[in-house]
Amino acid sequence: MRKRRKKKHPVRKFFRNMMAALLCIFVVACVFFSAKGYQMYKEAVAEKPVSERVEEIRSMEGFTPYSELPQFYIDATISVEDHRFEKHCGIDLIAIGRAVLTDIKERAFVQGGSTITQQLAKNMLFTQEKKLERKAAEVFAALELESDYTKEEIFELYVNTSYFGNGYYGVGEAAYGYFGKPPSELREYECAMLAGIPNAPSAYSPDGDGELAARRTEIVLDSMVRNKILTKEEADEIKEEDF
Structure with a gap:
């Protein structure tokens, strides 16, 4: 059948x-x-x-060599922008x-x-x-x-x-413009803040909306915790620094 x-x-x-x-x-x-x-x-x-x-x-003029960049800034930028940067x-x-x-x-x-x-x-x-x-x-x-x-x-x-807002191109200009110092002298909170700006320079510029800039900085630090660069305690301590 x-x-x-x-x-x-x-x-x-x-x-x-x-x-x-x-x-x-x-x-x-x-x-x-x-x-x-x-x-x-x-x-x-x-x-x-x-x-x-x-x-x-x-x-x-103002070009900043890799050797003059704080390791914290390098880690923060890679963490928030492209955490598989070293592998792809x-x-x-x-x-x-x-x-x-x-x-x-x-x-x-x-x-x-x-x-x-x-x-x-x-x-x-x-x-x-x-x-x-x-x-x-x-x-x-x-x-x-x-x-x-x-x-x-x-x-x-x-x-x-990269554009960092407020007319600043490059990390050197941004470090001097926002904090009055070269990148090599940036504190950890300042490094995290700069790392977060290029995603949306007009929104996250420290000279603009301070609350938005601070929130973005926290996102950068949280990404470093998520990627196991910092512990939560270390990130929380840096957040207390402000700028």
């Missing part, structure tokens, strides 16, 4: 076809924006190679996946997922405008930076090209 073949449920079939169509659209979109991003990257390096841009940054190859697939899901949920670019290397690429080569092709271009530039420069060099270049 032949077994009767089960009929496929029409609703399941519809959703299966819908998922397949969405997957195809996603793949096509990835290919399209990757191609546009690669073209954007090639145009940027053709205009001026990465090596030339790096030398220009290093020759800027310039892009963090976990962070990108989380950002994509958040952006889809919110139907807007609300989370970046960019690594420190990608942010450096953006600062050096591209505009701040949020476009998918620019995000793709960042990836190609980040891979080049990671192949030609050490992590210390990438970090050094990143903090010297």
Whole structure:
């Protein structure tokens, strides 16, 4: 006796076809924006190679070498901006996946997922405008930076090209502008505060909303606890310092 073949449920079939169509659209979109991003990257390096841009940054007045950065500031920045910085190859697939899901949920670019290397690429080569092709271009530039420069060099270049609000570009200008001292003399609370500013300079500038700046500093310190750089007791003690 032949077994009767089960009929496929029409609703399941519809959703299966819908998922397949969405997957195809996603793949096509990835290919399209990757191609546009690669073209954007090639145009940027053709205009001026990465090596030339790096030398220009290093020759800027007020450039702060890695050796003059407090270890606490380095740890704080990596912790809050890109805690897998030492391990990834310039892009963090976990962070990108989380950002994509958040952006889809919110139907807007609300989370970046960019690594420190990608942010450096953006600062050096591209505009701040949020476009998918620019995000793709960042990836190609980040891979080049990671192949030609050490992590210390990438970090050094990143903090010297970041905007810290109030017209201050680079950690050196920001340290003198906000605290009247070079980065090497910053206290731990001041380091944490500077580490938190580039995420949203106009909001977290100490010269702006002091409450917001303090809240952001606490977020930085909490991230250091979460990443096991500080104990909760150490973070709480630093929070009492204020600025």
